[in-house]
């Protein structure tokens with residue numbers, strides 16, 4: 001028997017990523033060298049003290065129980081980290097753990113939205129923002145992120161009737177996929193809009209530790225008034241290379257945090273104690289590996305973007321994240337560029353259109369190779385990519 005899935009699932013497909021995976025596999029099967037720059041998982045290792053914490057926890061039989069709720073130790077570690085790292089004071093009841101921002105973002109939509117609500121999402125943007133909106137049965141209004149406006153939202157262009165029905169807006173800087181950063185004035189304007197129209201702000205703080213050329217990685221919650229109208233997802237995935245463990249937090253406005261906690265209490269028995277130990281180690285331990293890693297990402301960015309410019313591509317330097325957002329050469333679309341790069345060079349990127357229609361004309365490359373490997377990739381593209 002084949003059973004029909006829910007109507008809500010009609011919004012989703014594995015489409016483009018599955019097709020790219022199949023293509024990549026076909027190249028590998030044909031014995032071709034493949035440079036996979038489409039992945040979002042860092043190739044760096046977790047710091048030793050984090051792996052030690054997990055190993056120690058694994059040997060302790062007490063840590064294998066249901067956790068049910070977030071432990072005090074972890075919540076206090078998160079609160080003190082926010083004070084130390086970002087100068088933000090939060091109390092432990094303004095924090096909940098989530099099994100990764102991905103999970104939290106999906107369920108926050110379910111916990112806060114009703115049919116008839118509107119959510120404001122970036123185009124191009126990280127796909128899970130859409131999923132959360134569909135889970136909550138809301139309508140989506142896409143605000144465009146374009147180069148001419150430095151990939152920042154133009155709030156004044158959003159129609160008044162949309163703003164009046166808006167429940168929340170998702171923003172994220174440094175931004176995946178576009179690699180842009182935002183000035184604090186952008187968030188301050190957003191806070192004014194949220195107050196005026198009664199919506200809340202979800203800031204996805206995934207990359208404040210991967211930020212280049214001396215820019216400051218900050219928390220949205222450090223801005224005056226932010227906590228009254230917003231929350232922030234704070235993921236450990238990319239700063240500490242623990243993507244597979246699924247450790248993130250929702251921090252900020254208590255009523256929003258409580259809504260997510262209530263929903264989570266119905267389907268989840270809490271973050272594993274092992275991962276709570278990892279979180280404590282990350283949040284209370286040394287920070288030097290994060291700083292060093294950021295410098296290494298910057299060197300990779302230089303090798304890739306600088307290299308592409310050398311061979312005649314119109315590539316600009318991304319400001320942060322582990323991604324670069326590169327305009328495709330003339331005569332190509334996102335899809336045809338990705339396809340040609342794969343076939344002629346074995347280089348796998350992600351078409352900008354995977355992140356929304358305004359991604360047309362771009363390709364996203366992940367900074368998951370060493371500078372030396374990027375030099376090799378640039379040579380291959382310079383030699384084999386037809387222009």
Ligand SMILES: Cc1ncc(COP(=O)(O)O)c(C=O)c1O
Pocket residue numbers: 040099100101102103126172175176204206235236237243246247248
């Ligand atoms: C913007 C953004 N938000 C969230 C995530 C996912 O974070 P997590 O691993 O905590 O689900 C990613 C991962 O690529 C991301 O790029």
